[in-house]
Amino acid sequence: MTQSGKEVLTGKFSWTSAFENGRALVSLNGKFGWIDTTGRAIAPFIYDHVRMVSPSVYYVAQNGEWKFVDSSVQSITTSRYDKISAMDYNSLSDPQPSKYFKTKKGQYWGIADATGHDIVLPIYEEIEMPSENLFRIKTGNGYQLINAEGKVLTVGTYSAIGFPQRFSVVHHYSQGYGHSRAEMRIRRYPNGIIWVQKGGFEGYIDLCGDEIIPCMYTDISEFSKGLAMVKSRDKFGFVNLAGATVINCVYDYAEPFDEDRALVQRNGKYGFIDRSGKEIIPLIYDSAQPFRDGKAYVVLDQDYFPIDKQGNRINQ
Secondary structure (H helix, E strand, O other): OOOOOOOOOOOOOOEEEEEEEOOEEEEEOOOOEEOOOOOOOOEEEEEEEEEEEEEEEEEEEOOOOEEEOOOOEEEOOOEEEEEEEEEEOOOOOOOOOOEEEEEEEEEEEEEEEEEOOEEEEEOOOOEEEOOOOEEEEEEOOOOEEEEEEOOOOOOOOOOOEEOOOOOOOOOOOOOOOOOEOOOOEOOOOOEEEEEEOOOOEEEEEEEEOOOEEEEOOOEEOOOOOEEEEEEHHHHOEEEEEEEEEEEEEEEOOOOEEOOEEEEEEEEOEEEEEEOOOOOOOOEEEHHHHHOOEEEEEEEEEHHHHEEEOOOOOOOO
């Protein structure tokens, strides 16, 4: 059915899209093409894959060859690829159409924009999009960061560039107490900084590629209200966004701040510090969990119970 409500005979097609600008994408015998509002074919059914970039730009595949075409199904450029795929960078709260597209030729990747034109030629082993208008590339020497104009932003290379997603604590009460960190993945970071790793050590760069926290820590968390947990020489502490040490690395274990309290452990005992580093809840517990909704669960002499943010026991 057209946008005006006119019914079109499309029973012979295995799949049809909605009509837009007087045309619909359809599938016939495993191939894609376009029809007008009368059901007449206006582009041959020869394409194995079709995706709309915008009402005036598509990318199509035919016999293993990929290219960008306009609304008249005419090639936009002479570039041909072995693969095209969208580089979606969307938040759940603000979904947007893809602005950039990965293009592959041989074993190498490049980037095209939403008009179908190359902005980075296929010369890199990998390309991913860690943040809006920024791209992580891989060469034989490691990873670098480039912008949407293809300019390399980072000095040297890193063994990894990404974002710590979150840290979690896993407690096994029947067999002791263990901690594990959640998987890292690439995502938007609100402080405008990007986690990096070099030679097994971690740090942060800003969105211009400048190193703001050198890769000198064996572990570093994401920031919470301006503080990140770090690990150095098997001890844990906290640094600020300028890279300055705010809480010295004196603890055997620490968690990032939750609700202005950080879980710390020293000599096998757990407690909590505030953002100034004061041990606001003494390190007396056999195990503990981070604060959630104003309370944290602790273990003391095999007794498991919640406490408030001042360390007082909460009766349940």
